[in-house]
Amino acid sequence: MIRISDITDRVQSYNPSSDIDIINRAYVFSAKVHKGQVRLSGEPYLNHPLEVSGILTEFKLDEVTVAVGLLHDTIEDTLATEEEIRDLFGEEVLFLVNGVTKISRISFSSHEEKQAENFRKMILAMAKDIRVILIKLGDRLHNMRTLKHLPKEKQIRIAQETMDIYAPFANRLGIARMKSELEDLALQYLEPEIYNELSQKISHRAKQHQKIIDEAIQTIQTKLKEYNIETVVKGRTKHFCSIYQKMKRKGVPPDQIFDIMGVRIITNNIRDCYAALGVMHSIWTPLPGEFDDYIAMPKPNMYQSLHTVVMGQVGHPLEIQIRTHEMHHTAEEGIAAHWRYKEKDKFDKKYDERFIWLRQLMEWQQNLKDPKEFLEMMKVDLFHDEVYVFTPKGTVKGFPQNATPIDFAYAIHSEIGHHCLGAKVNGRMVPLNYKLITSDIVEIITSTNHHPSRDWLKIVKTTKAIQRIKHWLKTEEKEHSKALGNEILKKELTKYGLTHSKTSKSGELLKVAKRFGFVEEEELIIDIGYGKITAKHVLGELLPQEKLQPRSEPSKLKKALNKLTRPKDQSIKIKGMNDVMAHFGKCCNPIPGDKIVGFITRGRGVSVHRNNCPNVNPLLYGTERLIEVTWDVKKNMPYHVEIDVLCIDKAGLLAKITAAISQGRVNIIHADIKTTQDMQATCRFCLEITNLKQLQKVIASIKTINDVTVVYRTSALAKNKIAK
Ligand code: MN
Numbered sequence: 001m002i003r004i005s006d007i008t009d010r011v012q013s014y015n016p017s018s019d020i021d022i023i024n025r026a027y028v029f030s031a032k033v034h035k036g037q038v039r040l041s042g043e044p045y046l047n048h049p050l051e052v053s054g055i056l057t058e059f060k061l062d063e064v065t066v067a068v069g070l071l072h073d074t075i076e077d078t079l080a081t082e083e084e085i086r087d088l089f090g091e092e093v094l095f096l097v098n099g100v101t102k103i104s105r106i107s108f109s110s111h112e113e114k115q116a117e118n119f120r121k122m123i124l125a126m127a128k129d130i131r132v133i134l135i136k137l138g139d140r141l142h143n144m145r146t147l148k149h150l151p152k153e154k155q156i157r158i159a160q161e162t163m164d165i166y167a168p169f170a171n172r173l174g175i176a177r178m179k180s181e182l183e184d185l186a187l188q189y190l191e192p193e194i195y196n197e198l199s200q201k202i203s204h205r206a207k208q209h210q211k212i213i214d215e216a217i218q219t220i221q222t223k224l225k226e227y228n229i230e231t232v233v234k235g236r237t238k239h240f241c242s243i244y245q246k247m248k249r250k251g252v253p254p255d256q257i258f259d260i261m262g263v264r265i266i267t268n269n270i271r272d273c274y275a276a277l278g279v280m281h282s283i284w285t286p287l288p289g290e291f292d293d294y295i296a297m298p299k300p301n302m303y304q305s306l307h308t309v310v311m312g313q314v315g316h317p318l319e320i321q322i323r324t325h326e327m328h329h330t331a332e333e334g335i336a337a338h339w340r341y342k343e344k345d346k347f348d349k350k351y352d353e354r355f356i357w358l359r360q361l362m363e364w365q366q367n368l369k370d371p372k373e374f375l376e377m378m379k380v381d382l383f384h385d386e387v388y389v390f391t392p393k394g395t396v397k398g399f400p401q402n403a404t405p406i407d408f409a410y411a412i413h414s415e416i417g418h419h420c421l422g423a424k425v426n427g428r429m430v431p432l433n434y435k436l437i438t439s440d441i442v443e444i445i446t447s448t449n450h451h452p453s454r455d456w457l458k459i460v461k462t463t464k465a466i467q468r469i470k471h472w473l474k475t476e477e478k479e480h481s482k483a484l485g486n487e488i489l490k491k492e493l494t495k496y497g498l499t500h501s502k503t504s505k506s507g508e509l510l511k512v513a514k515r516f517g518f519v520e521e522e523e524l525i526i527d528i529g530y531g532k533i534t535a536k537h538v539l540g541e542l543l544p545q546e547k548l549q550p551r552s553e554p555s556k557l558k559k560a561l562n563k564l565t566r567p568k569d570q571s572i573k574i575k576g577m578n579d580v581m582a583h584f585g586k587c588c589n590p591i592p593g594d595k596i597v598g599f600i601t602r603g604r605g606v607s608v609h610r611n612n613c614p615n616v617n618p619l620l621y622g623t624e625r626l627i628e629v630t631w632d633v634k635k636n637m638p639y640h641v642e643i644d645v646l647c648i649d650k651a652g653l654l655a656k657i658t659a660a661i662s663q664g665r666v667n668i669i670h671a672d673i674k675t676t677q678d679m680q681a682t683c684r685f686c687l688e689i690t691n692l693k694q695l696q697k698v699i700a701s702i703k704t705i706n707d708v709t710v711v712y713r714t715s716a717l718a719k720n721k722i723a724k
Helices: 004-014 021-033 047-058 063-071 082-089 091-105 113-127 130-145 152-172 176-190 192-226 240-250 270-283 325-333 349-365 371-382 405-412 414-418 463-495 500-505 508-515 521-530 535-542 556-565 653-663 692-703
Strands: 231-237 261-267 306-311 317-324 386-390 396-400 420-425 428-430 442-446 572-574 582-584 596-600 606-610 629-631 639-648 667-675 680-689 708-713
Touching: 004 021, 004 047, 004 063, 021 047, 021 063, 021 082, 047 063, 047 130, 063 082, 063 091, 063 130, 082 091, 091 113, 091 130, 113 130, 113 152, 113 386, 113 396, 130 152, 130 176, 152 176, 176 192, 176 240, 176 325, 192 231, 192 240, 192 261, 192 270, 192 317, 261 270, 261 325, 270 306, 270 317, 317 325, 396 405, 405 414, 405 420, 405 442, 405 463, 414 420, 414 463, 463 500, 463 521, 463 535, 500 508, 508 521, 508 535, 521 535, 596 629, 639 653, 639 692, 653 667, 653 680, 653 692, 680 692, 692 708
Parallel strands: 261 317, 582 606
Antiparallel strands: 231 261, 306 317, 386 396, 420 428, 420 442, 572 629, 596 606, 639 680, 639 708, 667 680
């Protein structure tokens, strides 16, 4: 068992000027809060943080990281609070402890490689500081070393997670030693039979192998000395998991994995690497296709070495790796080796962060076919601009920052997106513009009656969602424009005693369509509905000039028919038309009783405005696209109307105003009161009003209150009713 003095000694040996006081204090605190706790092995709990901390010193990490190794379980498993940690050790330590705790809380359960990759990215996005990952790796390594004390079910889950998530992390970060140990430990629990077979075979032949390796080392050292190349030569055996993976990959039994035996030559400089390689190839025959130069072309994780396999002394293939001391260090300790304490004992955190991301990106880049995709990832990942969230089933999905539940819904399925009504995040209802946060669990609520809205385009972040929404809106608009175009044309035709079916059957309408450059009649009608072509213009093409005299009114029969076929809920009626998409303008918010006018929008049907609304000013927009509309109120539907009340800022006045409003049997939806320095107050009320008369009554009664100076209806309001 490691002691705290071993840990502080080690930290001091690799970084003499480090502040080991924080490590000692962390030890005392950890011992206090873990007191009385025991692990399943029966040993005191404190051993675990001590060992984790010890592992971190093997990677020569800074004193803060080593201290957090001692504290990493205090928030999760003891009564220690965040405040205590902040007070005793500061913000940085708290941040790291919280980082490790957060990662430990999420659990991974999927065997899909893509899911594992997303999960790893999620962990990186959560970590924000790579030291959190290193501490978590130390934690995991010690837990794996002591896994035998856990129940079998847990062993398998943790071993699988180690294989899928943590060993690849160690690999990506270039910590070969940890990767091998994690994988071998995991294999022991995941494939116990294979592990035992391998360990038996290897130990069975170990003696024989050792002899061969010893002889090879002897030969190599003598030869290299002759050439004046200064080296350290070490024998090595491959770790089990890599033998197993090679067996699976090549489909051969372990006996045939010929590079189980290997030696490593470590030189002082790169020139000696190649010189040593030349010597090796001159004394033994190299096997074809087994030479790799990772010095000239380093692996994405910065690994550098020369690899060759030769036919050794007694006809045994021998794998030889040749590298410099520096390369060896990088290979064994990976990123940690780069955290050599630079000037003033402080490592440049930002630089290292960049560095890691770049290295990962390089590795990812190899799997990406599209260079644009690579650039996107670089932008996104380098600046941590991604969030990773869970589906209720635990699948991880990645999104750009500020993505919303709508993006999530479309990522699941277009139909879910199209009918997305709301969302629950971590079990609570959130608005659709909620911004997803990494590790959220997101559940979408759908309704078959609910459809995409144009407003969604303002909040969604993913290309997929944008494309799907636009497509849906376009299809919808086209449908509506067609219906509207038909109605407008029909109305215009009727004025001149013509009918749609007749002009269509006779082919006249198609001729006109072609004159406008269309292939089909339908396209012409859609463009009429879009407001791009006026019906008058079409009539001008259909009829000679002298016949362009409108008949007075549509027949009485027609009117009766209209009434019968009119949709029930529609509260506005467009003169002479049925079933047309109409909505109220967002600008002026008309209520029954207001004088209104329709405006044929480009692609969004008819929008209805108060006739004094600046957005339908004929002086600005002409009358071509205006259309007569009338109220047709069947039942009292509430409309939202905003009024502003200016008054003296006096106690009790607000109560009087609200009383006046509710006496008129009007609901207040929202109130916003602002006071100014000159003792004035502006109150904005959003009211539920059924018609103009009611509104006028309310305004009049507010006006009678003393100290109220002005009351008026505002002209702009965001919320409005949309008639279907
Ligand atoms: Mn732990």
